[in-house]
Amino acid sequence: MSDDALTTWCEVREQVDWSSAANVSPAPVRPAVDGLAVWFDGPVRLRDPDRADRLLAAMALSRAAASQGEPLTPALLAGWQKLVLGVNEVRLRRSDAFAKDGRERYGLTPHTWQDFAACLHQSADPSVTLPARAARAYLDIAFFHPYPDDNARLALLVLAHVLETEGVRLDEVGPLQTIRYADAPEGALDLAALVTVLIRATQRRATTRREKAPAEPAR
Template sequence: MIIDALVAWCEVRQQIDWSSAAAESSGPVEPVVDGLASWFDGPVRRRDPDRADRLLAAMTLARDAASRREPLTLALLGDWQRLVLGVPEASLRQGDAFAKAGRERYGLTPRIWQDFSECLRQSADPAVPLAARAARVYLDIIFFHPYPDGNARLALLALAHVLELGEIRLDEVAPIQTTRYADDPVGAADLAVLIAVLIRGTRLRAATQG
């Protein structure tokens, strides 16, 4: 039987003490190398130039939203996802979704988008360290799986948007993009720690190379 990964994630999400999941990080952190743009313009472009162009356009839109201090909402994600997928309209999924070759199922509940919207609002909670909020919203998008396709790409943009609101850009994002499991509280907390480490590393490299 395939477990409902969304149910598992919502349980794990409540188990983690996000307020102590990662050290507090504050901006501004301006990298020597723009890690997000370099990822899209490097490894992604080598695989699919059109996808790279769409992601860079979505990144620009996300950064513009951060410059206006716009919080994450379903409407904002939808605007980005249209660019990510190159479609005129990005519709929320209408049924169960599957990932990891069908081994992970994400169910659909009557309140799913209200619950997801609340999770997005929590990405601005000042009581939670910035790195933990960025990690949590990344996993929220992965496991709520709002769209039929492109959720991992959208999750990375949302993570970067949360950091951007804190005036932080990373100089590398590749370590973030490993397989994540909904029923893994240790892995979720470790992602918050990883992002805090990447922030500190970016700050250090900027100070020594700047």
């Protein structure tokens, strides 16, 4: 049997110096283009229109939760996942899970979901920079692999939720759609760096667009 990638991730997670990740301005970032909505309404819709509609509904629910300051919890994620899958009930997986054509195995122990809840709680830790918290939460979903299906899309919703709690939206999410490995601490920090780059690029493009917009006529 393959090594337990979840155990590996939990060890790597503690080794990564998340505080070394660059920070960004705390000012809200409102893009000219809603990158998450565009991703769901574009590439996802081309493959599965119904899934796109469900993801957009889950995105709206996640943003409402962020606006109310709701912390990430397994119960909150379950509500989103029901929308994503179009079902009335979802359950955390009850056995080992596999990904990457079986190359990664995510184990299950009596304390897995308690650990998962604790990791979600850390997504609001103010001692860690926003990009690092968002990246770490994304990877937590990827490697805890809480549900049998659609964990990748849930991870994207979770990353966006963490950013949204501080008023940040991205105008592009496509670069986030790459394969991540549980045993790569440098990859975890690279993801945090990528989130930082995307936030700054979004902010720059939004500012440029505002500056180029024609002035409203005086009344």
